[in-house]
Amino acid sequence: MLTRKQFCQSCLALMLAGCFAKAQPAAGRKEDIVHQEEEKEMKEKIIGACGIVCSACPTYIATSSDDDALRARTAQEWSQMYHADIQAVDINCDGCPSDGPRLFAHCLECEIRACAHGRKLVTCAPCPEYACRKLQEFFAMVPQARETLDGLRKQ
Numbered sequence: 001m002l003t004r005k006q007f008c009q010s011c012l013a014l015m016l017a018g019c020f021a022k023a024q025p026a027a028g029r030k031e032d033i034v035h036q037e038e039e040k041e042m043k044e045k046i047i048g049a050c051g052i053v054c055s056a057c058p059t060y061i062a063t064s065s066d067d068d069a070l071r072a073r074t075a076q077e078w079s080q081m082y083h084a085d086i087q088a089v090d091i092n093c094d095g096c097p098s099d100g101p102r103l104f105a106h107c108l109e110c111e112i113r114a115c116a117h118g119r120k121l122v123t124c125a126p127c128p129e130y131a132c133r134k135l136q137e138f139f140a141m142v143p144q145a146r147e148t149l150d151g152l153r154k155q
């Protein structure tokens with residue numbers, strides 16, 4: 001089975017382009033308008049405890065749209081990438097903030113998620129220990145997740 005590190009790397013590789021990317025403001029826009037738009041965009045995203053954007057994850061998209069073709073494609077891609085046996089039926093997840101029961105197996109075991117939820121936090125952004133050692137290790141693999149959580153902390 002793929003490790004947490006491998007899974008997070010897979011998220012980066014497989015999530016839709018731009019899932020972590022900030023919207024590029026048009027030239028000449030005033031800073032406060034850009035800031036408001038970024039805040040609105042952040043609020044519309046479903047963000048995992050670690051900063052992964054679940055709403056851009058193919059597993060989340062396949063689940064929310066009940067898209068069996070995307071389930072099959074994601075299972076095949078993740079299986080090939082990680083030499084793991086992931087079936088289309090495994091591709092069901094309502095996102096990290098969800099209490100389940102539909103949560104991708106590896107995310108269900110994620111220690112960052114368990115820690116944040118144990119502290120009654122949806123994400124690590126408001127944690128007084130931000131960014132703790134395990135989060136820093138994760139950020140080293142997925143620097144975009146830090147950008148996402150740092151963005152939340154500024155709000």
Ligand code: SF4
Binds near residue numbers: 055057058060095107
């Ligand atoms: S919790 Fe679910 S939606 Fe979020 S990254 Fe993991 S598999 Fe994707």
Ligand code: SF4
Binds near residue numbers: 131
């Ligand atoms: S200690 Fe805080 S920052 Fe670290 S994983 Fe737990 S909730 Fe997240």
